[in-house]
Amino acid sequence: MRTADVIIIGAGPAGLFTAIHCKSLKVIVLEKNAAAGNKLLISGTGRCNLTHDCILSDFFDHYGANHRFLKTALHGFTNFDLIRFFNGHGLETVVDKNGKVFPASQKASDVLQVLINVCNQNKVEIASSQHIEEILKTETGFEVKTSSGIFYSRFLVITTGGMSYPATGSTGDGYHFAKLLGHSIVPPKPSLSPVFIREYTMASISGVSVQNKAVYLYRGDKKISEHRGDIGFTHKGLSGPGILDFSRHILSGDILKVNFIDLKADDFRNELIKASEKEGRTAIQTYLKKFDLPRSLLFLILKSINIEPETRIAEITKIQRNQLVSVFCEFPFTVEKVGGFNMAMVTAGGVNLDEVNFKTMESKLVPGLYFAGEVLDIDGDTGGYNLQAAFSMGYLVGKGLGRMGD
Numbered sequence: 001m002r003t004a005d006v007i008i009i010g011a012g013p014a015g016l017f018t019a020i021h022c023k024s025l026k027v028i029v030l031e032k033n034a035a036a037g038n039k040l041l042i043s044g045t046g047r048c049n050l051t052h053d054c055i056l057s058d059f060f061d062h063y064g065a066n067h068r069f070l071k072t073a074l075h076g077f078t079n080f081d082l083i084r085f086f087n088g089h090g091l092e093t094v095v096d097k098n099g100k101v102f103p104a105s106q107k108a109s110d111v112l113q114v115l116i117n118v119c120n121q122n123k124v125e126i127a128s129s130q131h132i133e134e135i136l137k138t139e140t141g142f143e144v145k146t147s148s149g150i151f152y153s154r155f156l157v158i159t160t161g162g163m164s165y166p167a168t169g170s171t172g173d174g175y176h177f178a179k180l181l182g183h184s185i186v187p188p189k190p191s192l193s194p195v196f197i198r199e200y201t202m203a204s205i206s207g208v209s210v211q212n213k214a215v216y217l218y219r220g221d222k223k224i225s226e227h228r229g230d231i232g233f234t235h236k237g238l239s240g241p242g243i244l245d246f247s248r249h250i251l252s253g254d255i256l257k258v259n260f261i262d263l264k265a266d267d268f269r270n271e272l273i274k275a276s277e278k279e280g281r282t283a284i285q286t287y288l289k290k291f292d293l294p295r296s297l298l299f300l301i302l303k304s305i306n307i308e309p310e311t312r313i314a315e316i317t318k319i320q321r322n323q324l325v326s327v328f329c330e331f332p333f334t335v336e337k338v339g340g341f342n343m344a345m346v347t348a349g350g351v352n353l354d355e356v357n358f359k360t361m362e363s364k365l366v367p368g369l370y371f372a373g374e375v376l377d378i379d380g381d382t383g384g385y386n387l388q389a390a391f392s393m394g395y396l397v398g399k400g401l402g403r404m405g406d
């Protein structure tokens with residue numbers, strides 16, 4: 001039997017950061033893959049958007065209804081603390097125009113390397129290729145049986161992530177372990193996922209995107225929510241931060257209406273009427289240039305209502321004017337489905353937060369058991385919010401455990 005003060009299951013950002021901060025305690029991280037941090041390596045399309053450059057209070061708008069759970073973790077280890085941590089270990093960071101923080105090298109592998117180096121300096125053991133067969137709570141701690149033997153520890157931390165991009169190793173095992181130890185699980189569902197659109201007509205402009213547009217979500221005839229952000233067109237539907245961040249609210253059969261021109265319907269109608277009086281000889285495509293939409297998109301929108309781009313504004317009938325208002329102010333996309341776990345960047349749902357103490361991340365049901373990261377029922381928007389949450393939670397657990405070893 002191998003013994004340690006702390007066993008951590010899962011060598012992702014949350015697990016490694018917990019391990020790093022356990023101070024002088026003996027820590028073993030059990031990882032099922034052959035190497036640590038597979039998901040971290042693909043984060044930010046390989047560039048790793050590790051956090052966001054904004055005031056701390058802004059963070060709380062980016063974790064949905066459960067944001068309060070992160071209060072202690074984010075205050076205890078902020079975005080600026082995280083940047084200082086990486087800078088202090090030789091990794092320079094840069095901020096892009098949207099406030100996203102990346103390593104200056106633009107390499108997620110450099111972020112992972114810092115974490116592994118600090119683990120090595122702190123004598124953390126990362127035991128890879130471990131298949132966990134059983135976890136038992138004993139009177140004095142935990143017994144974890146793996147394919148390579150039995151590990152014993154006083155404290156157990158579950159940092160197995162969610163179940164999105166399962167090929168990276170995050171396959172939802174943590175939910176199973178938590179359940180075995182008495183916890184309940186809020187049903188997991190894909191989040192930060194692209195949406196597939198029924199009878200999609202925009203495939204030919206796949207790769208094109210528009211910035212900061214309003215999207216309205218309709219269920220039946222009722223508008224139930226709205227959101228604003230960048231929207232990208234894919235081969236089969238919509239993506240980009242404005243859709244990904246909204247996806248946790250979207251169901252198949254919903255209708256997404258996009259306002260491409262930032263004008264209310266009545267205002268646009270009035271503008272068109274005025275334009276027909278003042279510049280009636282102008283072609284509609286020329287007039288619409290002021291909205292700064294990609295030309296290919298503009299043509300597809302006009303095509304959807306059978307209006308030729310060269311049509312002069314004065315020739316547009318009242319019916320056509322109403323159609324123009326409708327497609328530019330509320331272009332409808334019917335949702336076929338939201339992308340599944342294989343394309344969702346994070347998992348919504350997970351270990352029930354009511355059963356975990358947000359001040360320490362310790363289980364309220366099983367003393368000595370802790371959770372951190374995406375395995376919990378908390379998920380953030382795109383922009384570095386998920387990694388910051390994983391790091392902040394890991395720090396909170398690690399620091400707390402480290403103090404017990406003093």
Ligand SMILES: Cc1cc2nc3c(=O)[nH]c(=O)nc-3n(C[C@H](O)[C@H](O)[C@H](O)COP(=O)(O)OP(=O)(O)OC[C@H]3O[C@@H](n4cnc5c(N)ncnc54)[C@H](O)[C@@H]3O)c2cc1C
Pocket residue numbers: 009010011012013014015030031032033036037038039040042043044045048049050051130132159160161162164165168169170171172173174344345346372373374375383384385386387388390
């Ligand atoms: C394509 C993609 C891009 C992303 N980009 C960003 C980004 O730029 N910025 C951002 O903030 N977030 C991003 N995210 C989200 C972010 O990567 C995750 O929220 C974050 O990695 C969660 O960290 P974690 O440590 O909780 O879990 P994970 O990173 O999922 O790590 C969990 C670890 O546990 C291991 N494990 C699982 N089960 C077991 C088991 N039974 N035994 C042992 N080990 C186990 C896994 O192999 C894995 O190594 C992205 C996600 C994806 C999929």
